[in-house]
Amino acid sequence: MKRLLLGVALLVFGGLLAFGGGRMVYRARASEHWPVARGSVLSSKVETLRSRRAVSFRPHVRYSYTVGAEGYTSETIAFGALDTGNVQEANDYVRRFPAGAPVELRYSPEDPSLACIECGQAGMADYVVTVGGGALMLFAALGLVDVLGSQLRARRRQRTLAPRGEAPHQATRG
Structure with missing residues (x-):
């Protein structure tokens, strides 16, 4: 059993x-293949993730955008994991999306709250x-x-x- x-x-x-x-x-x-929208970066930073065995770094970008008359915010950069063991690599990634900068993103036509910056x-x-x-x-x-x-x-x-x-x-x- x-x-x-x-x-x-x-x-x-x-x-x-x-x-x-x-x-x-x-x-x-x-x-x-999702539709494209323009948005604005609200915040951008590197998060430090600590475990018993290792330290890794994750770029964290929060952005807002509008689809139709609805406003949305998202934190999804890409659907793949972006964690890295290299803080410089994470910082380089975050520098591409400074707070206040315009950003082009793609959103799901079925659920516009689902979006990404680095799609595919x-x-x-x-x-x-x-x-x-x-x-x-x-x-x-x-x-x-x-x-x-x-x-x-x-x-x-x-x-x-x-x-x-x-x-x-x-x-x-x-």
């Missing part, structure tokens, strides 16, 4: 990874997460098939070993 639950958990986890990464890759590709770029991490999640799903599904097949074979063996008219004996643990 534990192996079955573990297989289901890995299948679900792999599915979530594949879906999340795949959604980012899809949005990156689809955004290349999916990061390598997004592809790795998508493929890794898919591989995890495949291995979990194969494992589940094996576990269920083993259980089915064990039940069949039990039925053939039991004398006619008697229920198979259950093993007890003591």
Whole structure:
């Protein structure tokens, strides 16, 4: 039973990874064809991300724009991850979008609140997460098939070993 639950958990986890990464890759590709709008950069800075093992830097740009009569703000630069271990690289990126500067962006025609500045770029991490999640799903599904097949074979063996008219004996643990 534990192996079955573990297989289901890995299948679900792999599915979530594949879906999340795949959604980012899809949005990156689809955004290349979205309508263009002009906006204005509200703020621009480099965020420092610290973990136990490393420090990384993420460019953070907040901008506003108008579609029709509605005003929107967004912080999505690109759908791919822009984190870097190089503070200079992150600073160079942020300098391209100083506060108050005009910015050209693309927005989703179905949901104008979804926008990006550097559209069409999916990061390598997004592809790795998508493929890794898919591989995890495949291995979990194969494992589940094996576990269920083993259980089915064990039940069949039990039925053939039991004398006619008697229920198979259950093993007890003591």
